[in-house]
Amino acid sequence: MTIDYAGEVLQGSPRAVARVISWLENENERARPCMGRLYPHTGRAYVVGITGSPGTGKSTLTDKLTRYIRAKGLTVGIIAVDPSSPFTGGAVLGDRIRMSEIAQDPGVFIRSMATRGFLGGLSQSTGKVVNVLDASGKDVIIIETVGVGQDEVEIMRIADTTCLVLAPGLGDAIQSMKAGVMEIADIYVINKSDRQGADQLFVEVSHRVNQDDLIRAKSRDRSWIPLVVQAAAVNDVGVTDILDAVLSHQSHLKKDGTFVEKRRERTQQQTLQMIHYEIFSLLRKHLSESGKMEQLVDAIMNHEQDPYSIVQQVLSEWIRVPEG
Numbered sequence: 001m002t003i004d005y006a007g008e009v010l011q012g013s014p015r016a017v018a019r020v021i022s023w024l025e026n027e028n029e030r031a032r033p034c035m036g037r038l039y040p041h042t043g044r045a046y047v048v049g050i051t052g053s054p055g056t057g058k059s060t061l062t063d064k065l066t067r068y069i070r071a072k073g074l075t076v077g078i079i080a081v082d083p084s085s086p087f088t089g090g091a092v093l094g095d096r097i098r099m100s101e102i103a104q105d106p107g108v109f110i111r112s113m114a115t116r117g118f119l120g121g122l123s124q125s126t127g128k129v130v131n132v133l134d135a136s137g138k139d140v141i142i143i144e145t146v147g148v149g150q151d152e153v154e155i156m157r158i159a160d161t162t163c164l165v166l167a168p169g170l171g172d173a174i175q176s177m178k179a180g181v182m183e184i185a186d187i188y189v190i191n192k193s194d195r196q197g198a199d200q201l202f203v204e205v206s207h208r209v210n211q212d213d214l215i216r217a218k219s220r221d222r223s224w225i226p227l228v229v230q231a232a233a234v235n236d237v238g239v240t241d242i243l244d245a246v247l248s249h250q251s252h253l254k255k256d257g258t259f260v261e262k263r264r265e266r267t268q269q270q271t272l273q274m275i276h277y278e279i280f281s282l283l284r285k286h287l288s289e290s291g292k293m294e295q296l297v298d299a300i301m302n303h304e305q306d307p308y309s310i311v312q313q314v315l316s317e318w319i320r321v322p323e324g
Contacts, residue, residue, distance in 0.1 A: 048065075049161070057233050296314075
């Protein structure tokens, strides 16, 4: 008997959701028709991104935040993007272990995913997994990204609300403030606020939000001034303030029309990314199966051709730009 996985996902089956996500991660052809059926049922879930350097307490914050969201009667999907094992390509860290209690809640679905070398702190299939969880009926989807510093800007292209988590006593916190990652956030969370230096960090971030030209420009464009919230998630302090900030941002986006604008931009980015990935996959398959890749590498190694000329040659053979 053939299982209708798309139909099962639409019914909220955790097993079907897990299977389709595995297909996406493994680039299984069965995912394509399934995603085509699921897409018309997407667009309802609200997506929250939680990002920041390692050690800031993102997983604990995600766990506590999920509990409060569930208390409001909403279902939650969690995508925990972890570093990849260099040997297996799988996730090195297991967020489901750290969130073992909420993992037992039938209203919560948790999936740890590996970046598999994809830049930006996200897995290549993260956006598609968001669509699967959305179609399965989840009200809120939380994406907790791997901490890779300033490259984590990709999260703002997927999330409706992006929370940047900082903590005192970490050199990465100040480094992040200097590296440009500060411009991606809608909400700044000073976590571990019970530690020495937390108040000073709060003042520094608040000052930066109010004075930085790039952040202010972003605020003017979207008419939203990022909020700075203090919390100590491990002690369950300030988590409700974070949730209130997220709800406030959600309300703001829908009131001024920016919500639809962000969703349109996300759709454009994801569509371009999918086109890019499909073209790359087809080209890689052709070069590998025809043996031409080996010929090209030999030509480069023997200094008969340079890689830059070869790239242009391959593109001219494969991509024909229509005139006019």
